[in-house]
Amino acid sequence: MKTFNIIITGVGGQGIITAGTLISEAAIKMGLNVVMSEIHGLSQRGGSVNVEVRIGDAYGPISPRRKFDLVLGFEPIETMRILSTINSDARVIMNKEKITPISVSLKDAEYPDVNGMALLIPGIKKIYEIDAGDIGNQAGSFRSANTVMIGAVLSLGILPVDEKSIIEALNDRFSGKMLDINLKAMKLGMEAMKKMDASL
Template sequence: MQYNIYITGVGGQGVVKTSIVIGQACIKQGLNVVTSEIHGMSQRGGVVPVEVRIGDVNGPIIKNGSVDLLLSFEPLEAVRALPKLNENTVAVVNTEEIVPFTASLGISKYLSSKEYIDELKKYLKVVIPVNAEAIAKEIHDSIVSNMVILGVGASVPNFPIEKEYVIDAIKESFKPQYVNLNIKAFERGYELGKEYFK
């Protein structure tokens, strides 16, 4: 079994933390896991992609066209990930727009979230847009939006990690005062995903 997850977003959105939770959950379930992360300009709102490979894998790099699940915390970054995806990739995309500095200066153009999601739908059979920010704010704060996205991803029918192991990993990955909020965010995302796949 091989399962490839590509996580992308910009600095400060919890991309790396999400990969840590997935990695810990895999270890708890006894699954082999390899991750590759590029920090780049994550401190300054730059792109942060992380590749997570589960199962019978050797190296950390996912070949182009081999991603099973895309977790994107920003719509433009989902489109930028297209070379890694294929028509059967399930894409979970946060609809919150984070306009790059170059676009705010007028150097480059930034489309709407809907336009980026429509672009993804030209190439992928399953694209799940999620207003993770709104859901997270209902729970507490937008800081837990990454766990909403992970929850939706964990509900995908062939996702190899059992829910209980993800929850155990969340318990170990956050400070005690934030554990319940992150579990609640994960559960909300999971329920949303289950509704989608009914």
């Protein structure tokens, strides 16, 4: 199958690597070839984290010419850093939660205004913005925001993996209360995206 290239970006501690692992494990359960790579800084210092997941006829971990079909942006600034590398028809889902990067806080600078920045990048048609942290809290823990993001992209129907395989991956990774929270977070993420997509 044609390779589907995903980049998940944000700040250390947001569960970005876990999100990439869940998608990768779901792909394996569906019998698909998958390659995952990660580049990350220190979560304690607000380090940037990028995870690439390539599903399909991919043999190397890095996307050619760094072209992506999907961006899951867990933090606005980190999302904006990635946008110039994606395909013109790519989908972008961005968590609204702002985390001040160390480069800004050390300089005693203000968090930049990211509103409208996507319009300055050629080819970006739409960014779906979702309050994943708030939805995660509704599910029982803000730490389930990463599963909210996975639910949101599942709702768009563009991932090569399905809801059943994600649920199986969640069952392998979590148990008890944390499993219940993450399953609920995924469902709430799906519902939030359906409402948003229907309003566009």
